[in-house]
Amino acid sequence: MxxxxxxxxxxxxxxxxxxxxxxxxxxxxxxxxxxxxxxxxxxxxxxxxxxxxxxxxxxxxxxxxxxxxxxxxxxxxxxxxxxxxxxxxxxxxxxxxxxxxxxxxxxxxxxxxxxxxxxxxxxxxxxxxxxxxxxxxxxxxxxxxxxxxxxxxxxxxxxxxxxxxxxxxxxxxxxxxxxxxxxxxxxxxxxxxxxxxxxxxxxxxxxxxxxxxxxxxxxxxxxxxxxxLVAGFIGETNLIKGEVAFISGANVYVKTAIGDLAGRPSDPDYPLEPGTPVTLSIRPECLSIETTPPARNEIAGHLTESIYLGEVAQYSLQAPGREEPFHISELNPRRIIRDTKQKLYASSKPEDVMILPFS
Amino acid sequence: MNRKLAIAIYIGTAIFFALFFVYPIWHTVKEAFVTTDGGITFAYVIEIFQNPVYVEGLVNSFYMGLFTTILSLVIALPLALLANTWNFKGREILNSLILIPLILPPFVGALGIKQLLGQAGVLNSFLIDLGLMNADAPYDWLGEGQLFGVVLMNALHLYPIAYLNVSAALANVDPAMEEAAENLGCHGLRRLLRITFPMIMPGMFAGATIIFIWSFTELGVPLIFDFSRVTSVQIFHGIKDLSGNPFPYALVVVLLVFTVMFYLLGKWLFGREIAASSGRASTGRSLRDASPVMNAICIGAFLFVTGLAVLPHFGVILLSASNQWYDSILPADFTLQHFEDALGHPLTLNSIGNSLKYASLATLTNVILGIAIAYVVVRTKLPGRQLLDAMAMLPLAVPGLVLAFGYLAMTREGQRFDFLILGENPILILVIAYAVRRLPYVVRAAAAGFQQTSVTLEEAAQNLGCPPLKALRKVTLPLIAANLIAGGLLAFSFAMLEVSDSLILAEQQQHFPITKAIYALVSSLGTGPNIASALGVWAMAFLAITIIGAGLILGKKMGALFRV
Incomplete structure (x- = not known):
């Protein structure tokens, strides 16, 4: 061989x-x-x-x-x-x-x-x-x-x-x-x-x-x-454009059109400083949906679509200031939310928010 | 389509075939086995095999078919491989030029070959000029028996059929099939023999079959070469004393039986259809760019073959424009008089008109029948439609001579169909004869069109309120127009060149088609051969226009027209 x-x-x-x-x-x-x-x-x-x-x-x-x-x-x-x-x-x-x-x-x-x-x-x-x-x-x-x-x-x-x-x-x-x-x-x-x-x-x-x-x-x-490109080709993801606001410990805070989000650089050697334009990638399964405002990485909006597939529930959440809805997958859903009027929140752990070069 | 209409078409076509395909053959066969007092005898057929003249004719016919087929393949195969491997300069144009000989009337070309290779011909004059040959004892290239000349002319005429078939077969081979062999260590000539040839064998066989049947029973070329020791010419000469002489009939039957036997033998040996694997082809065939040396080889090969094939006809053009051409490389002096004579001569002008009339009517018949048959075969679920398809292809497998002979026999005075000869005018029977022989090409072309055009297009029109026949006319026919035109053009040009039917069925001068007029002129004295050549040149000019049109419209798909 x-x-x-x-x-x-x-x-x-x-x-x-x-x-x-x-x-x-x-x-x-x-x-x-x-x-x-x-x-x-x-x-x-x-x-x-x-x-x-x-x-x-x-x-x-x-x-x-x-x-x-x-x-x-x-x-x-x-x-x-x-x-x-x-x-x-x-x-x-x-x-x-x-x-x-x-x-x-x-x-x-x-x-x-x-x-x-x-x-x-x-x-x-x-x-x-x-x-x-x-x-x-x-x-x-x-x-x-x-x-x-x-x-x-x-x-x-x-x-x-x-x-x-x-x-x-x-x-x-x-x-x-x-x-x-x-x-x-x-x-x-x-x-x-x-x-x-x-x-x-x-x-x-x-x-x-x-x-x-x-x-x-x-x-x-x-x-x-x-x-x-890689994030989008392998698996599904939500991409958000923004620029680095400040860095605090392992977390990098990025200013985006839907509010500040905390994430981690995908490549540890990726040089980041305040003002660097970046793209964030959050996988649908890394987002959870909540009815009350979360402690961090809050994304607020209204549902445009709810799909119940048994082992997983898929939501599309429209956040103001953004054209594309967020895709959210909830594993083992205990209930499905179908109300499109109610204000809902999605959030993600900072280690699940990947910071990628701007594109 | 309306089932009743489909059945009507089926029955109508079946009757047409019964009357004008099966019956003439049957009539001939019957004559060969029935004595004057109505008894059945095998004596005539047995006599054929005991008469050394007839046996020699059969052997020569077999050689004529076999050598023509082999030579055609030898010419076409390397060319097709080159054109399907390399991308060389002028590939498209050379690819079309190589087909031209198919529509050059071979028996006109034979006039040219005689001029080129005859004892007082161009080649000998050239060699004598060079001092390589004794002027007092010129060599006879066409030799004893002239078989060589006949085979050469036939092969130079028919190799395009092999070329089209092999090209189409090569184009259908998934390139991955060859790459897989390459990948496992099989390269070059070995790969060609182990993989490529077996895979194109059915296509090659289809072409070879048509060439064999065509040349096995070829009449025009040996006639011009005065080569009377072949069965086809013997039958032709036998017609003169047809009444009461059963031997021409017996010869035709023997010819037919041999044709069918050779066909079946070939099919059994080589023709087994190979079904492709279910996977779809990954890549289209991509041509490699030719290096300068390869460019030169490819262009050289194509130009050489095309040039060689056109040379006899070029000789014909010179002959038609020459005053005197004997024992010299080029004619002694030129004249356009023969062209004028050709148009002024009552025989020729009439014959051009006759040929145009016969060929157009036959083509029209073909297109109508072709659409009807192809529609029933492709678009309906009528039981037995495959039989109809097979029937429409049969004329390819039966020598034209056999059919022509059958038509002659069945329209003789006192026979049941003598009313088909209107007074003395053979127009009806000639149109029918031309149409039957060319029907396969038109059916194939139309069927290919129907197969490529999804039936849903027609259904969509019907769904929007268009009645079935109107939907066919408004949607499908315009979409397959290219196929119909190409098939029709091909049928037309072959009808214009038809030899067997024309020579045998047209008996009065004023009804001669071009081919018979040329034959009559060749055998006349004086400037006859020159005027015949001039008439041939006029005919070639007509045909060049039609076939180039067909080639432009159909392109590569033309290969599909020449399959049994």
Whole structure:
């Protein structure tokens, strides 16, 4: 299993900058996610690592060995394609055996390894099936087996679950993690589904406009986003613009259109002083709704919407001086408030109010 | 649509096919097995296989079909691969130019080839000028039997069909299929053989089938080359003494049986349809930018093939503008007299008018039938509609010669359908013959249009109070107009070039279509061949305009028209 080092990677398609001087390190044996809105460059990055795009500048190293100019068929990566790309003229067995045949593995070993790989994805005994006799979930498993069987230096997964229904997606993502960990694979996984990333990634990178916006563990990225973009892309959040009023101990007080709010900088090294313009991020689940004014971080307003979902109640609270309502999620709600006339309050602990660079 | 109307269309089309497709074939088959006193005999067919002249004709026909198909694929496959891999300069234009030979009448081109490769032709004169050949003993390039010339001309005419099919098949391959192979270590030629070829095999087979059937029974080209030892020409010459002679019928039956056999064999070997996997394609096929060397290779290859294919017709243009052209590289002196003669000659002016008349009426019939059939097949749930679809495609699999022969037989004096020859005028039967043979292209084009146009658009119109037929006319037809025009143009240009039906069914000079007029002029003495060439040039000019129009409208989708 390789570690991957990417330095100054740049790729343009005409005038469009798909990757912009990008640096990234992926550890050996890591299940690493590339995440971002469509057009952010995540697929371009994956395909560059696999060798399908030749970068305009920069380098890609596998274990300190420069592979930037090595063509895809010699890179010994294995990609699982979004469309699966299973060859319809070959049956399941021949599809999976293909990479081993190319590697001149003996017949006997090929058979053994194909069967092992099919067993790993729970498709044992289905080698003689034709591709068009398989369900979507089965095709996905065969595609995974075909990639795994060659024991790649790095496994690449390009939105592997996007063609499956919701239930199967949840089941398969745990399967993928189990298999990657059992085989100790370095794997790069591209998705736009944040739940997939949060649930099984060791670490993830959020891409935006060909740049890496943030790299970290799922908890890191969710709890301490470094920008409004990351906060908004991973999970839901309320963003409030303001400027630093004063700093008192760990708390930073920020002056906003809806009153002063106390928060903590997301990055401890983020230089703040009175007057610095900032953006605050408060997750809906960090806000609680109250009928009486709270002691601190008071946000007052009227309800515009109440949704009861059983385990959670969702409120939209319109505060004067602000166009967008606040989104508030209350876990295990004992009652649901539907009165839109009554003045209500939302509040949050200062450690749940993230101070981010102004944007 | 109204179910009753759909059933009416179904029955109407079925009757049309029964009368003008099944019956003529049946009539021919019957004649081949029935003796003069009404008994059934296999003697005629057996006699075919015992007569060395007929056997040689069949073998030559098979070679003509096989070599033409192979040569067409050899020409088209590399070009299609280049055009689907590299983005080279002028790709769009070269992509259209490469199709031009399809609409250049091959038997006119054959005149040019004779001029170029004949013993007193351009190539020999050129070699003699260079001192590479003895002027007293010029080499005969077209050789004993002229098969080489016929195959070359056929392949240079038909390779666009292979090109369109292979291109369409390549465009349908999800690029991820090839990338997955690359990713697992399979590269270059190996990848081509292991992944790409198997995946485009059905498309390639579809094209090859049409080319084989077309060239296996080609009549015009061997006729111009005076190559009489092929079955098609033997049948043509047999017509002269049709009354009482059962052998032309028996030959037609043998030809038909072989065609069907080869088709089924090919389908069984190569044509198994491959269903794609359910995942959707991740990326469109993106072309790689060609390096300067690759640019030169691509442009060179395309220009070379196009040039080669157009060369015979260029020869025809020179021939039509020459006073004397014998034993020299270029004509000795030029004249426009033949073009004037061609327009002044009673035979030619008449024939242009006749061809336009026949082809337009046939095209109109095709478009109406095509819309009706495609609608029933795509938009209704009528049981047996697949059968209708298959029926509409059948004329592609039956040699034109066989049908032409059937029409001739069924409209002979005293036969049940002799009223179709109005007095002596073959217009009705020619229009029907042209229409039946070209119907598949128009049905395919219209069906593609219906499939691409969501039925909800029509339903929305009906929902707002528009009756079904009016909704079809106001909403769907305008949306599929491009498909209909392209299919119609193609049908029109092929009808203008039609050889078998025209040569066999038009018997009086004043009813000759262009092709028969050219054939008549070629065989006449004096400036006949020159005037024939001039007439050919006029015909080509007409066709160039129509096919370029079709290409512009349909673009890449044209490949869909040439599938069985």
């Amino acid at each position: 390789v570690s991957i080092q990417i330095r100054g990677l740049e790729k343009r398609f005409g005038d469009v900058v798909a990757l912009n001087q990008l640096d990234l390190d992926i550890q050996s044996g890591e299940l690493f996610f590339l995440l971002g809105p469509s057009g952010c460059g995540k697929t371009t990055l994956l395909r560059s690592i696999a060798g399908f795009h030749l970068p305009d500048s920069g380098t890609i190293e596998f274990d300190q060995e420069d592979v930037t100019r090595i063509p895809p068929h010699l890179r010994e990566t294995a990609m699982m394609f979004q469309s699966y790309a299973l060859w319809p003229h070959l049956n399941v067995y021949r599809n999976v055996a293909f990479g081993l045949e190319e590697r001149k593995v003996s017949k006997a070993e090929t058979k053994e390894r194909v069967e092992e790989a099919l067993a790993m994805v729970k498709m044992e005994g289905l080698g003689n099936r034709k591709i068009n006799q398989l369900s979507g979930g089965q095709q996905q498993r065969v595609a995974l087996a075909r990639a795994l069987v060659v024991r790649p230096r790095c496994l690449m997964l390009d939105e592997p679950l996007s063609n499956l229904d919701a239930k199967l997606r949840i089941e398969m993502r745990s399967e993928i993690r189990r298999i990657c960990k059992e085989s100790g694979l370095t794997a790069i996984y591209v998705t736009h589904d944040q739940k997939e990333a949060l649930s099984i990634a060791d670490r993830l990178a959020i891409l935006d406009g060909g740049n890496i916006a943030q790299v970290g563990t799922p908890e890191d990225v969710y709890r301490r986003p470094r920008s409004a």
